[in-house]
Amino acid sequence: MAYTRKNQRDLTSAERKKFVAAVLELKRSGTYDDFVRTHIDYYVADGDNRLRVAHMTPSFLPWHRKFLLEFERALRRIDPTVTVPYWDWTKDNTPAASLWGEDFMGGNGRRSDLQVMTGPFAYAGGRWTVKHGMTEGRFLTRDFGRPQDPIALPTKAQLDDVMRETVYDVEPWNSTSRSGFRNTLEGWAPGRGSERFRIHNRVHRWVGGLMLGGASVNDPVFWLHHSFVDLLWSRWQQRNPRAGYLPTRPPQLGESQYRRIAARDEKMGPWGVTPAQMLDHSAIYRYA
Ligand code: CU1
Ligand code: CU1
Secondary structure, eight states, X not given: OOEEEOBGGGOOHHHHHHHHHHHHHHHHHTHHHHHHHHHHHTOOOTTSSSOOOSSSSTTHHHHHXXXXXXXXXXXXXXXXXXXXOBOOTTTSOXXXXXXXXXXXXXXXXXXXXXXXXXXXXXXXXXXXXXXXXXXXXXXXXXXXXXXXXXXXXXXXXXXXXXXTOOSSOOTTOSTTOOSSHHHHHHTBOSSSGGGGBOHHHHHHHHHOGGGSSTTGGGSTHHHHHHHHHHHHHHHHHHHOTTOOXXXXXXXXXXXXXXTTSOOTTSOBTTTTBOGGGGSOOTTTEEEO
């Protein structure tokens, strides 16, 4: 029977504890850092002339759906009652949200070096040392709201605009696609500074610290963020039952995205699944 992913704000304190314990056990065993490594390895930008399946690409959504499922499977091997909760950042949109509690994600980074000092993932607790980061820093960092260049989390109205898109993705199938559900949700936009970062990308930028860039998996809130992104895709799929994954066919020789993106039935590394295989999650999990 399908299991349920819940809104993190609805978890009981026992459920919060179990999620944190399973994440810490994955970290202790080394498996967590394998997930960090995978995300770094697949962090390819659309300026690179090579295959990209995780970001700035139509398969952004199915790739992260599979990535989350693999993570959740690893958690459930440790504790079969655990699922990945989701963070609705349009509602829990301040540093005072229970999400950032001492018994859950912990709080903001301190001013001097952005080091997270509270909660289970604080470096001083001895159970959360960053192994694969972008710098030499071994501690988790956050910089809520980017005080030196302030931004707010996406609003419900901004998200509603995204949910009104009726086509999955459009040419040129990258960060410059001007419409389509995938790129408006992923959140690449023209403009300057924070304007360039919308919806999904803006959340990474609002949390700041390690949540920026390829090593973002080092912050466990990554999973709660992407669980919500996956929920949004799931709801969008329900509302647009005829709007399938695009493109259905690989770009041909001479087209700019030739061999750079995954069409509907092409395999995505590192698992070898296709976008088509990731479209229906109803037999595995559902969202509460
Ligand atoms: Cu990612
Ligand atoms: Cu992300």
